[in-house]
Amino acid sequence: MSTLNVQLGDRSYPIYIESGVLNNGALLNRHIKGKQVIVVSNTTVAPLFMERLCASLDPALQVSQxxxxxxxxxxxxxxxEQIFDRALQDNHNRSTTVLALGGGVVGDMAGFAAASYQRGVNFLQIPTTLLAQVDSSVGGKTGVNHPLGKNMIGAFYQPQAVFIDPDVLDTLPPREYAAGLAEVIKYGLICDPAFYEWLQHHRDDFVARDKTVLGEAIKRSCAAKARVVAEDEREGGVRAILNLGHTFGHAIEAAQGYGSWLHGEAVSAGMVLAARLSxxxxxxxxxEVARLVQWLEAMSLPTAPPDNMSVDTWTEHMLRDKKVIDGRLRLVLLEQIGKACIVDDLPQAELEAFVATFSPV
Structure with a gap:
């Protein structure tokens, strides 16, 4: 088992990476406070893993699903509201533990519920998609979408522990697997050029889902995110580099309708756009952009945005992004491969001219 730590003072927490961690009841139960647990999952993940997880929990616990x-x-x-309804119906108190079993959507919603229920209860993450394992389960961003903007309603709320089982990825559909790889290569682009070269070298291994290579990628991705989050928990500065490709990507997701493009797919296209703007x-x-595109296409990821978004649509959604401060859009670009920077002085006319190059007339 590999154990990493997110260093946040009295809110520090471990990330456990272990094959079969779902069966490690001693480890799971160590992080459960009180005598109640609410396991939040979804209709796809629960039939695969809920029974195994619940069998690992202390039988004395009151478990709601x-x-x-x-x-x-x-x-x-x-x-x-479904999470709050169940918690109240089953009389969960403020010592309860909310446990997220699923991908990024489940983790974000369960975390927001944990942050809000009785003003904050214990929260654990068991991510079951690659994207959630390397990105959304670590760092404490929780929330929900609004029709006008992605993740615009939420809270920073750190989990007390994250349990990552690479074996659960065996059930992951190809499209979901590829979407997670977009976030993996992001870490190499923004802060770890050696990791980026390693990813390029192992391109065929990722296509084949080599477990040794995948496990190493998960560990290095989590370590990179943990370093950035420890330096800037609430995204007041350097943490914004984790959003490479996300401003373009979030605009794609909102404009196309949530669920039409997977988050990792939108980030993939968004990273290419950020690279071209760089x-x-x-x-x-x-x-260097061509090399990035080749890697992403080898993973069956999109490298171009949808062709039905006008300049006005792009700017409308991008200027509503969370990274806009006092009317100034902060974009994450690449000074070089392995080093991202935050740009907040790009003239709007220049941005509009850029998106016009791939927008319909």
């Missing part, structure tokens, strides 16, 4: 509908389109305040600034080369 909440099964949410699957899909980004259900990441709403209305669906979130070329325009004279920071990286066309050849």
């Amino acid at each position: 909440v099964l949410l509908p699957d899909g980004e389109e259900h990441k709403t305040l209305a669906v979130l 070329v325009n600034q004279g920071w990286i080369t066309d050849a």
Whole structure:
């Protein structure tokens, strides 16, 4: 088992990476406070893993289950109410533990519920998708979408522990697996050039889902995110580099309708757009963008945005992004491969001219 730590003072917590961690009852129960547990999952994940997880929990615990509908389109305040309904119906008190068993949507919603229920209860993450394992389960971002913007309603609320079982990825559909790889290569692009080269070298191994290579990628991705979060928990500065490709990506998700594009797919196309905009600034080369595109396409990820978004649609959604402060859009670009930067002085006319190059007339 590999154990990493997110260093946040008295809110520090471990990330356990272990094959079969779902069966490690001693470890799981060590992090459960009180005598009550609410397991939040969805209708796709629960039939695969709920029985195994519950068998690992202390039989003396009162365990309630909440099964949410699957899909980004259900990441709403209305669906979130189901968690609160179950907690209240089953008389869960403030010593209860909310346990998220699922991908990023489940983790984000369960975390927001944990942050809100009785003003904050114990929260544990068991991510079951690659994207959730390397990204959304670590760092404490929780929340729901609004029709006008992604993740615009939420809270920073750290889990007390994250349990990552690479074996659960055996059930992951190819499209979901590829979406997770977009977030993996992001870490190499923004802060770890050696990792980026390693990812390029192992491209065929990722296509084959080599477990040794995948396990190493999960560990290195989590370590990179833990370092950034420890330095800037609430995204007041350097943590924003984790959003490479996300401003473009979130605009794609909102404009196309949540669930039409997977988050990782939108991030993949968004990273290519950010890289091309970095070329325009004279920071990286066309050849480096082409190499990135080749890797993403080998993973069956999109490298171009949808062709039905006008300039007005792009700017409308991008200027509503959480990274807009006092009317100034902060974009994450690449000074070089392995080093991201935050740009908040790009003229809007330049941004509009850039999106016009791939928007319909």
